[in-house]
Amino acid sequence: xxxxxxxxxxxxxxxxxxxxxxxxxxxxxxxxxxxxxxxxxxxxxxxxxxxxxxxxxxxxxxxxxxxxxxxxxxxxxxxxxxxxxxxxxxxxxxxxxxxxxxxxxxxxxxxxxxxxxxxxxxxxxxxxxxxxxxxxxxxxxxxxxxxxxxxxxxxxxxxxxxxxxxxxxxxxxxxxxxxxxxxxxxxxxxxxxxxxxxxxxxxxxxxxxxxxxxxxxxxxxxxxxxxxxxxxxxxxxxxxxxxxxxxxxxxxxxxxxxxxxxxxxxxxxxxxxxxxxxxxxxxxxxxxxxxxxxxxxxxxxxxxxxxxxxxxxxxxxxxxxxxxxxxxxxxxxxxxxxxxxxxxxxxxxxxxxxxxxxxxxxxxxxxxxxxxxxxxxxxxxxxxxxxxxxxxxxxxxxxxxxxxxxxxxxxxxxxxxxxxxxxxxxxxxxxxxxxxxxxxxxxxxxxxxxxxxxxx
Numbered sequence: 133x134x135x136x137x138x139x140x141x142x143x144x145x146x147x148x149x150x151x152x153x154x155x156x157x158x159x160x161x162x163x164x165x166x167x168x169x170x171x172x173x174x175x176x177x178x179x180x181x182x183x184x185x186x187x188x189x190x191x192x193x194x195x196x197x198x199x200x201x202x203x204x205x206x207x208x209x210x211x212x213x214x215x216x217x218x219x220x221x222x223x224x225x226x227x228x229x230x231x232x233x234x235x236x237x238x239x240x241x242x243x244x245x246x247x248x249x250x251x252x253x254x255x256x257x258x259x260x261x262x263x264x265x266x267x268x269x270x271x272x273x274x275x276x277x278x279x280x281x282x283x284x285x286x287x288x289x290x291x292x293x294x295x296x297x298x299x300x301x302x303x304x305x306x307x308x309x310x311x312x313x314x315x316x317x318x319x320x321x322x323x324x325x326x327x328x329x330x331x332x333x334x335x336x337x338x339x340x341x342x343x344x345x346x347x348x349x350x351x352x353x354x355x356x357x358x359x360x361x362x363x364x365x366x367x368x369x370x371x372x373x374x375x376x377x378x379x380x381x382x383x384x385x386x387x388x389x390x391x392x393x394x395x396x397x398x399x400x401x402x403x404x405x406x407x408x409x410x411x412x413x414x415x416x417x418x419x420x421x422x423x424x425x426x427x428x429x430x431x432x433x434x435x436x437x438x439x440x441x442x443x444x445x446x447x448x449x450x451x452x453x454x455x456x457x458x459x460x461x462x463x464x465x466x467x468x469x470x471x472x473x474x475x476x477x478x479x480x481x482x483x484x485x486x487x488x489x490x491x492x493x494x495x496x497x498x499x500x501x502x503x504x505x506x507x508x509x510x511x512x513x514x515x516x517x518x519x520x521x522x523x524x525x526x527x528x529x530x531x532x533x534x535x536x537x538x539x540x541x542x543x544x545x546x547x548x549x550x551x552x553x554x555x556x557x558x559x560x561x562x563x564x565x566x567x568x569x570x571x572x573x574x575x576x577x578x579x580x581x582x583x584x585x586x587x588x
Contacts, residue, residue: 135197135198135199136177136193136197136199140193140197141154141177144179144189144190144193147186147189147193148179148180148181148182148186148189148190149182149183149186150179150180150181150182150186150221150224151163151178151179151180151221152177152178152179152180153177153178153179153180154176154177155174155175155176155177155178160178163178163180163221164178164204164214164219164221165207165446166204166207166208166209166210166446167206167207167208167210167446167447168207168208168210168211168446168447168448168449169446169447169448170448170449170450170517170520171210171211171212171213172213173202173204173210173213173214173219174213174214174215175202175214175215175216175217175218175219176199176216176217176218177199177217177218177219178218178219178221179193179218179219179220179221180221180223180224181220181221181222181224181225181330182224182225183225184225184296184298184304184330184331187220187222187225187298187304187328187330188298188302188303188304189302190218190220191220191298191299191300191301191302191328191579191580192301192302193218194217194218194579195300195301195302195577195579199216199217199218199579200216200217200218200578200579200580200581200583200586201217201218201219201220201328201579201580202214202217202218202219202220202582203219203220203222203241203271203328204219204220204221204222204223205221205222205223205225205241205242205268205270205271206223206242206244206266206267206268206271207223207446208264208266208267208268208271208272209268209271211451211550212550212582217579220328222240222241222242222270222328222330223242224242225240225241225242225243225330225331226240226241226242226243226244226247227239227240227243228240228243228247228248228251230251230252230255230257230336232255232257235257235335235336235337235338236293236333236334236335236336237251237252237259237333237334237336238331238332238333239269239270239331239332239333239334240330240331241268241270241328241329241330241331241332242268243268243269243270244265244266244267244268244269245259245261245262245264245265245266245267245268245269245272246265246266246437248261248269249261249265249433249434249436250434252336252433253432253433253434254434256338256339256340256433257336257337257338257339257433258336258337258338258339258342258433258436259288259291259334259336259337260277260279260281260285260286260287260288260290260291260334260337261279261280261281261288261436262277262279262280262288263279263280263437263439263440263442264437264440264442264444265436265437266437266442266444269332269334270329270332271323272288272545273288273289273292273320273332273334274289274319274320274321274322274323274326274329274544275289275321275323275543275544275545276288276289276320276321276500276501276502276543276544276545277289277545278484278486278490278508278543278545278546280344280373280375280400280402280436280439280440281337281373281402281404282373282484282486282488282489282490283368283370283371283372283373283485283486283487283488283489283490284370284371284372284373284402284403284404284488284489285337285404285489286489286490286492287321287490287500288334289320289321289498289500290320290493290494290498290500291334291335291336291337292319292320292332292333292334292335293308293309293333293334293335294306294307294308294311294316294332294333295307295308295315295316295319295329295331295332295333296329296330296331296332297315297319297326297327297328297329297330298327298328298330299327299574299575299580300327300574300575300576300577300578300579300580304330305327307319309496313496314566314569314570314573315327315570315573315574317496317497317498317499317566317570318499318566318567318570318571319499320494320498320499320500321498321499321500321501321543321544322499322544322567322570322571323544324544324555324581324582324585325571325575325578325580325581325582325585325586326570326571326574326575326580327574327575327580328580339404339433341404341405341406341407341430342402342403342404342405342430342431342432342433342436343401343402343403343404343405343406343407343409343410343411343414343428343429343430343431344400344401344402344403344410344428344431344436344438344439345400345401345426345427345428345429345431345438345439346398346399346400346401346425346427346428346438346439346440346441347398347399347401347417347418347423347425347426347427347428348391348396348397348398348399348423348424348425348426348427349396349397349398349399349420349421349422349423349424350394350396350424351394351395351396353397353420353421353422354378354395354396354397355464355468356420356421357376357397357399357420357421358376358378358397358464358467358468359461359464360417360420360421361374361376361399361417361420362459362460362461362463362464363461364416364417365459365485365506367416368485369403369413370487370488370489371403371404371405371488372401372402372403372413373401373402373403373484373485374399374400374401374402374417374485375399375400375440375482375483375484375485376397376398376399376400376482376483377397377398377400377440377480377481377482377483378395378396378397378472378480378481378482379395379396379397379398379479379480380395380479380480381393381394381395381396388425390424390425391424391425395474396424398440398441399417399420400439400440401414401417401428401439402431402439407429407430410428410430414428447514448514448515448516448517448520449512449513449514449515449520450512450513450514450520450523450524451510451511451512451513451523452510452511452523452524452527453508453509453510453511453546454508454509454531454538454539454542454546455486455502455505455507455508455509455538455539455541455542455543455546456505456506456507456508456509456534456537456538456539457504457505457506457537457538457539457540458506458537459483459506459507459537460537462536462537463534463537466530466533466534466537467481467530467534469533470526470529470530470533470534471509471511471526471527471529471530476526477513477519477522477523477526478511478512478513478523478526478527479512479513479514479515480510480511480512480514481509481510481511482508482509482510482511483507483508483509484507484508484510485506485507486505486506486507486508487505487506490503491503491504499559499563499566499567500543501541501542501543501544501558501559501563502539502541502542502543502546502558504539504540504541505539505542505543506539508543508545508546509546510546511523511526511527511530513526541557541558541559541560542557542558543558544558550584551584552584552585555584555585
């Protein structure tokens with residue numbers, strides 16, 4: 133229900149330097165469109181922020197008029213439609229600056245990983261990025277971030293050094309190891325309802341060379357490679373990060389001819405270091421079966437997105453994931469009989485090897501959960517509604533069958549945070565209670581939390 137007048141709206145428009153759009157006005161639908169076209173946002177009001185001051189003004193307006201606030205940056209985090217309140221658009225806050233001597237990058241709320249990499253790669257430095265460089269830095273990082281270098285370099289949130297954030301009363305504050313320490317702890321992995329981030333500063337990793345890429349295997353070798361990879365995992369060096377994805381490839385022109393219509397397996401490999409060492413360490417995986425394509429080799433830092441090759445175009449999809457405490461051939465039997473069966477509606481089922489650096493928290497501690505997991509599972513149902521609608525049931529059937537292998541706690545990057553119950557279950561009770569206290573301290577009215585969290 134609208135709680136503001138035309139006069140209130142006029143006052144807001146005179147304060148905000150970005151666009152202020154009511155539902156249904158020209159440009160509104162384009163402004164609130166996310167990457168997932170299956171989700172259509174229809175908030176009462178959309179406010180485009182061109183500065184941190186705009187963010188503060190929008191939050192103050194929302195608080196004064198009993199409006200909830202949802203944040204939309206690059207649009208990759210849209211899993212449920214926003215129907216009420218104010219949607220704050222931070223995509224234009226996309227400035228990136230790099231201090232090479234200090235190995236720090238300061239990144240606006242609307243910047244994508246690709247913009248950061250463009251500036252850092254020529255310096256031999258790299259952000260500990262996600263698998264897709266098309267994704268926004270801030271939303272990804274606040275969840276923890278389990279990227280293609282997760283075993284050698286840990287979670288992305290481990291590399292955060294400070295955060296500029298607007299809290300529920302509109303105040304802009306800095307959170308770091310020396311300022312607002314509780315908020316800093318929560319922002320590194322807690323993600324929801326903690327404030328509107330306007331800027332984040334991360335430490336960059338020196339990576340002189342990277343051996344990485346992927347191997348693609350045909351349908352007839354999927355099970356052989358999957359089982360071989362699972363057997364190989366206990367021998368994996370701590371600085372080698374691997375993952376695999378069981379993918380049903382659509383018969384479309386943009387798909388390479390050998391892959392069209394196939395149910396393939398993509399095996400990804402990444403190790404900072406020399407080509408010679410990379411070749412040696414990847415040899416057992418190359419030997420698992422003949423590959424349809426082999427993209428492993430020295431990889432320029434600017435091309436890190438090639439490791440996973442995630443799609444960048446908007447599309448219609450549903451996704452969910454979970455973490456595993458163990459991974460063995462019994463789990464493979466379950467996976468092949470459920471989520472990755474020939475009749476499964478899930479177009480992608482991915483496994484990411486965790487552990488090593490990902491298992492160790494930062495010295496001062498963080499809210500990033502699930503560090504004891506050995507692997508992450510993610511699933512995607514893509515395409516028209518009749519296909520997507522089958523995704524949740526297929527995923528729940530898989531989880532029910534795989535219960536013996538599931539981790540006790542999850543991570544926001546891969547967990548199913550769609551309800552207060554599932555969000556709460558991601559942490560031990562003590563950590564969740566601390567998150568709740570931090571959220572209440574910085575947003576006591578709860579206007580910055582999603583609906584399912586406000587109802588908790």
